[in-house]
Amino acid sequence: MFEINGRQIGEKYPPYIIAEISNNHLNDIERAFELIYHAKEAGVDALKIQTYTPDSLTIDCDKKDFIIQDDLWKGKTYYNLYKEIAMPLSWNKLLFDKAREVDITIFSSPFDELSVDLLEDLNTPAYKIASFESKDPVFVKKIASTGKPLIISTGVSTLDEIMETIHIAKDAGNQNIAILHCISSYPTSVTDMNLKALLKLKKLGVLIGLSDHSLSNLAPILSIALGASIIEKHFTLSRSDGGPDSAFSLEPDELQLLKSDTYSSWKALGEEDILSVKVREGRENARSLYFIKDTARGEIISTQHIRSIRPGFGLEPKYLNEIIGMCATKDIERGTAVSWELVSE
Helix, strand or coil, rough: CEEEEEEEECCCCCCEEEEECCCCCCHHHHHCCCCCCHHHHHHHCCEEEECCCCHHHCCCCCCCHHEEECCCCCCCCCCHHHHHHCCCCCCHHHHHHHHCCCCCCEEEECCCHHHHHHHHHHCCCCCEEEHCCCCHHHHHHHHHHCCCCCCEEEECCCCCHHHHHHHHHHCCCCCCEEEEEEECCCCCCCCHCCCHHHHHCCCCCCCEEEEEECCCHHHHHHHCCCCEEEEEEEEEECCHHCCHHHHHHHHHHHHHHHHHHHHHHHHHHHCCCCCCCHHHHHHHCCCCEEECCCCCCCCCCCCEEEECCCCCCCCCCCHHHCCCEECCCCCEEECCCCCHHEEEE
16 A cells, blocks of 8 residues: 555555546647646546657667557657657646646656656656566666655566566665556457456555556456556547547546446445445344244243244344253243343253
């Protein structure tokens, strides 16, 4: 368990929902502000942005290695894609200020050390480490050393690499770590979700969650049942507006439904006690032992005196054979629940 801006996060608490703006600002600051307002209205717990420049991530090169093969962005160079979609670094303060103005938590995924320094100057309450960046030990150590909670996506990492990332963060003195199961396909199909991986991640001794790129709430709802405490989803004002991430982003009404659906899923889990409060209340309608005829003090009790009937306020039916042959300790009216005080050997 850890907290971000006073909000406690863990299996004992409602799911922590992160709305990822990503590149859906479409390089329009007013649109970015509008996304903040809609995230607040949807009731999510936090808003996340991305802090980088093209040079944070790659070099300007058109050799084969630098040309994207993914269907969404196929044919572009990495540099040109990032140049097209990156928001200006100056926006970070504007967005942090706006989010604080409307009272919603905001933090970011940085992609280089200078971005971490910028976010520290803005007093970010947490960091998200993208799956591709989690494989860089120097970078992970830099972020972990801030002492802020770390939310790390698995994406392309193997289990050993995830464990190594956790080890690096802990060695840097940071124990506030969450690992998000993440499938790096956009959008993610149901058959690729592999949610049982959460059970393996849970054994790593950190909080777990889901960074989901599908367009339904199926995966988040199921992940809550598997122990997820954090859900991250991309969101946009409207998928029809386009943009590089629009195909796997929720619209505001869908984001609101995500919040309510995952909360309902968490509530439905209840406690590990099989006899929940509601079940215990229902036991009043179960069978129990009752006197079915007036019984005088000292009278020997037989099956003519007591029966297993509803409701459930008397002794359980399993005690019937013990009570047969005992004596009534006082005069007992028909319809009285059997209790040990009313009988003796």
